[in-house]
Amino acid sequence: MARKDLNQELNELICSFQDQGILDDYFDELKGLQDEESPQFVTNTITTYLGGADNTIAELTTNLSEPAVDYSMVTYLADKLKGSSLSVGGSRMANVCAELCDASEANDREACLARFEVVNREFLTLQESLSKIVQLEQAIYDDKE
Amino acid sequence: MALGSANGNRAEGATTPLMSWKNNLRALLVDASSTCRIIGKAYLTSYGVETEAVENGEAAFDLIYMGASFNVIIIDMHMREMNGAQCARRLRTMGVQSRLLGMSTSYREHEQHEFLAAGGNGFIQKPLHPSKFVPILQELDNN
Numbered sequence: 001m002a003r004k005d006l007n008q009e010l011n012e013l014i015c016s017f018q019d020q021g022i023l024d025d026y027f028d029e030l031k032g033l034q035d036e037e038s039p040q041f042v043t044n045t046i047t048t049y050l051g052g053a054d055n056t057i058a059e060l061t062t063n064l065s066e067p068a069v070d071y072s073m074v075t076y077l078a079d080k081l082k083g084s085s086l087s088v089g090g091s092r093m094a095n096v097c098a099e100l101c102d103a104s105e106a107n108d109r110e111a112c113l114a115r116f117e118v119v120n121r122e123f124l125t126l127q128e129s130l131s132k133i134v135q136l137e138q139a140i141y142d143d144k145e
Numbered sequence: 146m147a148l149g150s151a152n153g154n155r156a157e158g159a160t161t162p163l164m165s166w167k168n169n170l171r172a173l174l175v176d177a178s179s180t181c182r183i184i185g186k187a188y189l190t191s192y193g194v195e196t197e198a199v200e201n202g203e204a205a206f207d208l209i210y211m212g213a214s215f216n217v218i219i220i221d222m223h224m225r226e227m228n229g230a231q232c233a234r235r236l237r238t239m240g241v242q243s244r245l246l247g248m249s250t251s252y253r254e255h256e257q258h259e260f261l262a263a264g265g266n267g268f269i270q271k272p273l274h275p276s277k278f279v280p281i282l283q284e285l286d287n288n
Binding site: 080 | 179188251273
């Protein structure tokens, strides 16, 4: 597929995710940091985010399944996930992480578990969306090489 | 060469920073999130700031001990081993005179008080954006 078509497809995909609220305008800022010197900046950043988020969610799963929940750790992990999600334009993901932070600061186990379920669901959506972006970014990059 | 001024046009393939400064500005970013470090460093670098990014306070202290100096140190307020205030206090104890900014997505009032009392100078909201850091850099460049 011609590079112009791929770029158009990518732009349409991003707009679609933004229209759905999965990504916000900050994702455009992220794309703006990609240039000739860092042609895979978006791919590398998304890959780093997804790997880090996976690890954080695994830690949260472990912490929340403990008989005695370490709420300060849950708050820390949820806050970290919130910050990194915001940094890739995932404001909806960040919002559900903020709700988990609130539940953890209230030491409310039930609420934490409920909010964490939402975090997991939202992450799956974001992960799928970002993965599609990475696929197109990689196709564009490979087309140039 | 325009000083402390914005040049929004970046020629394709060029590595010309988006802004130029009178002084050689150096920043240290201390953030537990690798994603935030990548993006923060890319942003600051694109604006002509020589930037280091480390994962935690201890790594920041090691850099300082090795003789590194920075105009501004941006500190994640919520890190695993130590919070922003603890990091700021230690940096000031080490004699660091850099501008210290606490960074977070949201702040509790007591956290802000603690950070300032520990020697911090101010705050910058995550995620980093030129609208937030350029005025601070301009101020540093003019001092």
